[in-house]
Amino acid sequence: MALKYHEQVDRDNTIKLRELLSELPKFCTTFFRGIEQRTSSRTRIAYAYDLKVFFQFLIDQNPLYKGRKTSDFNLDDIDNLSVLDIEDYMEYLKYRKQSRKDSKGNVIVSDVINSRTAIKRKVASLRTFYNYFYKNQLIKNNPAALIQMPRLKDKEIIRMDVNEVADFLDEVENGDGLTKRQQIFHDKTELRDSAMMTLMLGTGIRVSECVGLNIGDIDFNNDGIHIHRKGGKEVTVYFGDEVEGVLRRYMDYRKHIIAETGSEDALFLSLRNQRITVRSVQYMVKKYAKTVTPLKHITPHKLRSTYGTNLYKETGDIYLVADVLGHNDVNTTKKHYAALEDERRRSARNKVHLRND
Structure with missing residues (x-):
């Protein structure tokens, strides 16, 4: 029996999420399992991409984790981060370099410039991540909750007359x-x-x-x-x-x-x-x-x-x-x-x- 459209989308997203989880620390699986019942598969994929950027930031920019593999991170590392570390992450999000491989295996480096809206969304993802572990008493500190979110200007609603x-x-x-x-x-x-x-x-x-x-x-x-x-x-x-x-x-x-x-x-x-x-x-x-x-x-x-x-x-x-x-x-x-x-x-x-x- 053929799957309905939304069932097919959920199936494809679930497969994609498994691929993304293989690139994140193992303890992240607990987070995604915990939010599964109250989030869509599309939302969970967005969280996975945002977390991938966060851990890459720690590896590239934070002296304590410089050169570390993503798989080496554990909950203690997250617990030990401070508000200043999260603020550094927000600054990093404004402009960063992104590497990817093309179809021939060549590494292509491109510039990524995030708007305030994009930065706010990524920080909101990190807040959700921290809140889950904090509320479940798996970490003692929650620096993401203390961060002041970027203020956004109200956008004019575009519609047709x-x-x-x-x-x-x-x-x-x-x-x-x-x-x-x-x-x-x-x-x-x-x-x-x-x-x-x-x-x-x-x-x-x-x-x-x-x-x-x-x-x-x-x-x-x-x-x-x-x-x-x-x-x-x-x-x-x-x-x-x-x-x-x-x-x-x-x-x-x-x-x-x-x-x-x-x-x-x-x-x-x-x-x-x-x-x-x-x-x-x-x-x-x-x-x-x-x-x-x-x-x-x-x-x-x-x-x-x-x-x-x-x-x-x-x-x-x-x-x-x-x-x-x-x-x-x-x-x-x-x-x-x-x-x-x-x-x-x-x-x-x-x-x-x-x-x-």
Whole structure:
């Protein structure tokens, strides 16, 4: 029996994590086993990459561990680090050299410059790492908890305006702004691309949720799609008449495509008749958006932000937006749509009259 998309992703990530663990100290296995039930496989891989950078820093920069092998580290080494050591790590993250081997085995050295956001994420990973061992009384000191996290500036939420959404979908349908080479492929993918872009703009689902859809996940009786959310939750998200029309046309087309082995159930296929990938959808969005909104960096996540904005403007219900987008904490939603909330509060200033005219 073929695995579902999210099951296949978890399987591949588990295999990748085992490879990464072989490059980390043995005691790290305890940490990853301990957080398995409350983190996604993708999150655990991110932690593994971040920890790999941390131990490489100790080997390259800390005199006590200079030249040591990663496998030689133990919990006492972690326990003996100070706040100053962690601060040195944060400074190291701003700029560092990274070595890797190419396909011919040659060592390639490249520069890595991390933004404040990237540094904050790596330090947050280290905090989680330290907190686990500290709370389980396996170490006595927790210097990572004493570090002041980098302050980040609030980023402007990039989204498409109503007219830009209409122009974007027109471009997906007709492909007038594409290169001649892109237009050749566009003739073969227009129905699929229109269905995907309309679905994402009309429901706010994540790109991973979109590519993970199977044919059987579409329910036209109730105008809903069955998706697998981050964290393992399975929900039904409902779509409107515009989405239904495009989806029905694509479904009629999809019935006549013979998919490759392992992708028989996949709703959206690549030109090779395999389940389409997240990266392919990212390229798809960029390809169409740059002809419509060249000054905005539109990604699949920006389509999600566009939907959330439109839903909030129409309903004024931040809790509904949080629920539909699958945010576990409504404060996450409020943070993204704070400007709109302020706009709504401002619009209330003349709604209540204190005296009759």
